[in-house]
Amino acid sequence: MIGTGVAFRTRSWTVLLLGLLTTASPAAFAADCPGHPDALGTSRTIVVDPHEHPRIGTMQYRETLPLKDHEVVLTFDDGPLPKNSNQVLQILADECIKATFFIIGEQAKANPEGVRKLVAAGHTVGTHSMTHPLTFNKMPLDKAEAQINGGIEWTSAAMTDPSKLAPFFRIPGLMRAEGVENLLISRGIQVWSADFPADDWRHVSPDRVYQLAIQRLEAKGKGILLLHDIQARTVAALPKIIRDLKARGYRIVHVVPATADRPATPTMAVEWLLHPPTETTPIARWPAVPNFVFTQTERLPAPGLADLNAQAAHQPLLPRKTIAQADVAATLPAPGRDLFAIPEGSIEVLLSTTLSRRAATRLAMAAETPHAAKGKAARVQARRTAHAAHAVPKHVSQAKGAPPRPTRVASLKKRAQ
Numbered sequence: 001m002i003g004t005g006v007a008f009r010t011r012s013w014t015v016l017l018l019g020l021l022t023t024a025s026p027a028a029f030a031a032d033c034p035g036h037p038d039a040l041g042t043s044r045t046i047v048v049d050p051h052e053h054p055r056i057g058t059m060q061y062r063e064t065l066p067l068k069d070h071e072v073v074l075t076f077d078d079g080p081l082p083k084n085s086n087q088v089l090q091i092l093a094d095e096c097i098k099a100t101f102f103i104i105g106e107q108a109k110a111n112p113e114g115v116r117k118l119v120a121a122g123h124t125v126g127t128h129s130m131t132h133p134l135t136f137n138k139m140p141l142d143k144a145e146a147q148i149n150g151g152i153e154w155t156s157a158a159m160t161d162p163s164k165l166a167p168f169f170r171i172p173g174l175m176r177a178e179g180v181e182n183l184l185i186s187r188g189i190q191v192w193s194a195d196f197p198a199d200d201w202r203h204v205s206p207d208r209v210y211q212l213a214i215q216r217l218e219a220k221g222k223g224i225l226l227l228h229d230i231q232a233r234t235v236a237a238l239p240k241i242i243r244d245l246k247a248r249g250y251r252i253v254h255v256v257p258a259t260a261d262r263p264a265t266p267t268m269a270v271e272w273l274l275h276p277p278t279e280t281t282p283i284a285r286w287p288a289v290p291n292f293v294f295t296q297t298e299r300l301p302a303p304g305l306a307d308l309n310a311q312a313a314h315q316p317l318l319p320r321k322t323i324a325q326a327d328v329a330a331t332l333p334a335p336g337r338d339l340f341a342i343p344e345g346s347i348e349v350l351l352s353t354t355l356s357r358r359a360a361t362r363l364a365m366a367a368e369t370p371h372a373a374k375g376k377a378a379r380v381q382a383r384r385t386a387h388a389a390h391a392v393p394k395h396v397s398q399a400k401g402a403p404p405r406p407t408r409v410a411s412l413k414k415r416a417q
């Protein structure tokens with residue numbers, strides 16, 4: 001099963017067809033799972049080299065495992081916790097499924113037998129820190145390193161053969177940090193995120209865990225599923241998830257690390273992308289887009305109004321007056337102080353007094369034509385009108401020749417502010 005990937009690299013149709021027949025046939029799975037003819041089984045094992053692909057899982061990284069369509073990798077975090085982890089182990093055993101477990105150091109310290117059971121069952125065992133702090137994204141690097149070392153120390157100490165420990169690490173809570181990742185990578189440890197979780201650490205029903213697992217898998221078509229073997233709801237949901245995976249034609253893939261005598265499964269770089277570009281996608285064959293077009297283009301000046309009217313001599317597009325105004329006055333002048341002042345004696349002011357409309361109009365006419373007011377008749381008329389209203393004498397005196405003083409209109413002034 002380990003060499004299945006070679007078939008795809010050789011591009012031999014005969015070998016490819018044989019490979020598909022041997023890996024995808026349900027009969028082959030049943031044969032691998034004595035006593036469980038309906039088992040989902042494990043379709044193939046891939047060997048990965050952490051040095052070549054140090055970060056995997058599209059929830060956070062560009063690359064993920066080189067899975068084919070409808071292939072799934074099951075992962076379980078935070079164990080071992082005897083009560084629930086043992087049940088998960090039994091469910092997987094009944095289906096002949098191999099998975100990857102990320103162990104917490106303290107759990108291994110408390111339940112080393114649980115770690116040994118995983119190894120004995122043929123599962124892959126990686127680590128998940130010493131105490132599962134959800135602060136890897138901000139803790140000092142030396143503390144992160146102590147957490148990483150504690151998990152590795154106690155998990156390997158629980159194993160009969162510590163070389164069985166895979167150099168795989170999943171950051172608690174996926175709280176990634178560049179420094180932590182670089183530290184892990186420098187030590188040849190592969191950083192595992194996931195392609196989709198099923199939210200089984202939240203307070204949701206087992207049925208909800210099942211629904212999310214299937215919905216999210218269907219949305220991506222393949223990938224790494226993140227589960228927790230310490231959760232009772234996961235134990236309850238797992239059989240239904242597995243049954244549905246089989247009904248929908250999914251296949252389980254087991255992942256193991258490369259060693260000196262177990263070389264990595266040959267793959268092409270593009271296979272480590274969740275959805276690599278296909279032959280039918282034209283852009284996949286285009287050369288890389290150079291960036292000079294955008295980075296070296298100067299900003300063009302905005303066209304002047306004269307440019308728009310360049311053919312005005314032959315085909316006038318705009319009235320000439322409009323052009324001249326636009327050229328000269330870029331902004332409108334600020335209004336003068338007396339813009340909102342109304343001269344005393346004007347019809348507006350007089351109408352606001354207690355004068356009758358007729359008298360007010362007469363006074364206003366007199367104010368607007370001071371020369372005419374010099375006549376005797378006008379003076380007499382003004383005096384008569386003055387008796388009609390106490391507010392008028394001042395207006396009359398102004399009407400005799402003094403320039404009209406502005407009267408501020410409070411309401412207008414207020415509005416102008």
Ligand SMILES: [Zn+2]
Binds near residue numbers: 077172
């Ligand atoms: Zn965890």
